[in-house]
Amino acid sequence: MDGNFNENDISHVVAADKAHVWHHLIQHKPFETNDPRIIIEGKGMRVWDQKGKEHLDAVSGGVWTVNVGYGRESIAKAVYDQLIKLNYFAGSAGSIPGALFSEKLISKMPGMTRVYYTNSGSEANEKAFKMVRQIAHKRYGGKKHKILYRDRDYHGTTIGALSAGGQLERNAQYGPFAPGFVSVPHCMEYRAQWDLTGEAYGKRAADAIEEVILREGPDTVGAICLEPVTAGGGVITPPPGYWERVQEICKKYDVLLHIDEVVCGVGRTGTWFGYQQYGVKPDMVTMAKGVASGYAAIACLVTTEEVFDMFKDDASDPLNYFRDISTFGGCTAGPAAALENMRIIEDENLLDNCTAMGTYMLDQLHALKDKHAVIGDVRGKGLFLGAELVSDRDSREPMDEKRVQAVVGDCNAQGVIIGATNRSVPGFNNTLCFSPALIATRDDIDEIITSVDKALTKVFG
Numbered sequence: 001m002d003g004n005f006n007e008n009d010i011s012h013v014v015a016a017d018k019a020h021v022w023h024h025l026i027q028h029k030p031f032e033t034n035d036p037r038i039i040i041e042g043k044g045m046r047v048w049d050q051k052g053k054e055h056l057d058a059v060s061g062g063v064w065t066v067n068v069g070y071g072r073e074s075i076a077k078a079v080y081d082q083l084i085k086l087n088y089f090a091g092s093a094g095s096i097p098g099a100l101f102s103e104k105l106i107s108k109m110p111g112m113t114r115v116y117y118t119n120s121g122s123e124a125n126e127k128a129f130k131m132v133r134q135i136a137h138k139r140y141g142g143k144k145h146k147i148l149y150r151d152r153d154y155h156g157t158t159i160g161a162l163s164a165g166g167q168l169e170r171n172a173q174y175g176p177f178a179p180g181f182v183s184v185p186h187c188m189e190y191r192a193q194w195d196l197t198g199e200a201y202g203k204r205a206a207d208a209i210e211e212v213i214l215r216e217g218p219d220t221v222g223a224i225c226l227e228p229v230t231a232g233g234g235v236i237t238p239p240p241g242y243w244e245r246v247q248e249i250c251k252k253y254d255v256l257l258h259i260d261e262v263v264c265g266v267g268r269t270g271t272w273f274g275y276q277q278y279g280v281k282p283d284m285v286t287m288a289k290g291v292a293s294g295y296a297a298i299a300c301l302v303t304t305e306e307v308f309d310m311f312k313d314d315a316s317d318p319l320n321y322f323r324d325i326s327t328f329g330g331c332t333a334g335p336a337a338a339l340e341n342m343r344i345i346e347d348e349n350l351l352d353n354c355t356a357m358g359t360y361m362l363d364q365l366h367a368l369k370d371k372h373a374v375i376g377d378v379r380g381k382g383l384f385l386g387a388e389l390v391s392d393r394d395s396r397e398p399m400d401e402k403r404v405q406a407v408v409g410d411c412n413a414q415g416v417i418i419g420a421t422n423r424s425v426p427g428f429n430n431t432l433c434f435s436p437a438l439i440a441t442r443d444d445i446d447e448i449i450t451s452v453d454k455a456l457t458k459v460f461g
């Protein structure tokens with residue numbers, strides 16, 4: 001740390017935090033006896049907390065976000081320069097960074113043409129759902145309005161996005177939800193619903209989508225929203241055959257394919273977007289976390305020209321445009337940071353590094369699986385990896401949440417921040433998550449693996 005904070009300052013900050021900050025996604029009772037962790041500073045792969053303790057961050061800011069690492073002066077400078085020049089004007093007008101970033105982004109997304117700026121992943125998904133609903137009204141008399149989502153997937157925290165949420169922990173007690181959202185079965189081979197493996201399982205899981213469309217009526221289903229690799233629901237990589245069949249089904253029933261790239265987008269899996277790993281051609285793509293690596297708030301909904309065309313001016317209908325706004329969506333700091341973020345990924349060959357380090361880390365996780373019987377499965381793409389813990393390899397009984405958290409806690413104590421999938425619901429709470437920044441080296445990966453190895457030995461013997 002740079003030493004700008006003295007101990008009095010720190011204790012004031014901790015007291016103010018404890019008195020006034022409502023932290024995301026955690027219970028506050030533990031703060032009665034332990035101080036919350038306050039992250040003061042970051043550089044590269046590492047962050048420092050209020051006690052001056054150094055941590056290797058194996059989860060890119062906790063939630064798959066800081067793809068290019070901490071302390072990037074060129075992004076800070078791009079944001080500063082932009083803010084001095086123009087901090088804000090509403091998105092009905094254009095801006096220099098908004099135009100240049102959209103051009104750059106589209107150059108990495110063949111088949112896509114239009115970028116709609118928002119603030120968060122949830123909001124980007126909401127916009128996509130609204131587009132589907134408006135298209136249903138404009139083209140299909142309101143009928144083709146249903147949106148399919150998959151068990152275990154997550155699309156955000158607002159009521160609309162939760163209506164498309166396949167994770168019980170995030171949804172419980174927040175209903176009633178919006179109507180017209182229908183779930184399809186998950187595609188997690190390790191917890192297969194059918195007695196099939198590999199490609200046969202992948203095709204069967206996709207066929208289950210067709211079954212839902214036929215049950216609901218193809219003339220009522222407007223879109224399906226899917227994560228390319230499911231994140232918080234268990235780091236679930238689809239088997240071969242799945243995405244090809246999903247694409248066929250969407251085409252056959254005229255169902256828009258909306259890919260939620262909020263986690264996978266902008267390099268996390270080793271390609272610019274996760275769907276590009278599977279040769280998929282989406283109609284709509286949403287993205288957020290890695291778009292500017294957390295240097296500014298920015299999210300986007302990207303569409304094809306066909307989708308855009310459906311909102312083209314129509315003299316006979318004064319409501320025929322996308323009647324949506326996001327005050328801060330596209331606020332100039334966001335695309336300025338995002339443009340520089342993409343430049344860094346290109347100039348430093350971070351997609352290649354992500355693929356190489358991801359392969360290395362997956363091998364290391366497999367080696368840990370050979371050593372520790374509690375690891376039931378290891379999955380991932382690029383630097384987006386998970387190790388599922390079980391109490392019994394044969395029955396695949398999920399490991400008790402407290403013991404999973406003990407592993408996370410022990411790694412933390414060793415100075416390595418790792419994560420686990422969502423807690424409190426059996427079957428969701430037992431996968432250790434790893435998503436180091438795309439700049440990770442073999443030494444960083446070795447340090448993470450060593451700490452997990454030690455933690456597993458400590459907690460399970």
Ligand code: PLP
Nearest residue numbers: 120121122154155156262263288
């Ligand atoms: N979609 C996915 C796949 C996510 O993992 C998340 C957040 O974790 C979201 C959407 C929501 O994004 P945000 O928290 O930016 O609203």
